[in-house]
Amino acid sequence: MAKASEAKGKTRIQMEKTEKILAAALDVFSTYGFRGSTIDQVAQQAGLSKPNLFYYYDSKDAIHAELIERLLYVWLDPLHQLNPEGEPIEEICAYVRRKLEMARDYPRESRLFANEILQGAPRIKSLIAGPLKSLVDEKTVVIQGWMDAGKIAETDPYHLLFSIWSTTQHYADFDSQVQTLLPADKSKDRFKEAASYLDRMFRKSLAAE
Known part of the structure; x- marks a missing residue:
């Protein structure tokens, strides 16, 4: 389950980061498919470090599911x-x-x-x-x-x-x-x-x- 989905009362910055991750993931998944995509690719596309991305989503599956x-x-x-x-x-x-x-x-x-x-x-x-x-x-x-x-x-x-x-x-x-x-x-x-x-x-x- 995505951590971002579990959070209540997210701040504006948290919401912006979540949208940035999802937009980056859409680019990556639509280009390479789920199997060909990696968390590293999504993080790089979003301009975030992998640890920062994991603060919002705990897996590639969670991002894809949302x-x-x-x-x-x-x-x-x-x-x-x-x-x-x-x-x-x-x-x-x-x-x-x-x-x-x-x-x-x-x-x-x-x-x-x-x-x-x-x-x-x-x-x-x-x-x-x-x-x-x-x-x-x-x-x-x-x-x-x-x-x-x-x-x-x-x-x-x-x-x-x-x-x-x-x-x-x-x-x-x-x-x-x-x-x-x-x-x-x-x-x-x-x-x-x-x-x-x-x-x-x-x-x-x-x-x-």
Whole structure:
């Protein structure tokens, strides 16, 4: 357990140091993955000595756990906003836009999550099987209801969500490839153009016949 999480009434300086450590750890973990990262790397990135870092967190696992816990709340929010009472295609396309905006604004967090999943999710299985699964199950029921009512085309609601995740998070996890492969005049506006492309694609695939 992170010492910083146990502390009550932290001072401003302690809060600043905690945030500095977490920001440094996000850089390190998103670049090297959990297994490839060390406490020394995090301390160096944060500009702290290792003993100073250990005053706030007692292990690499504790730092990583707090990062993942914070990430989960951010990651689930776009799906939480899917409104069962809204117009189905508009709601789904708005969700696609929110996920793409996250890829643009939180690339390190996306890579941190992807690295963990690629390793078999050993440190976040309980989070995936708990809060994430509960939310996905809830929203797939909503999507299936829209299909049953003939408001959107028939498809598998789970794989629809997986498709949205893969097409949007690609622009964070593989951004260096995207920038390299796109013509120079398209690379700068890649997220804007991706938003237009994905919006057209999902609208076309979801339109009820």
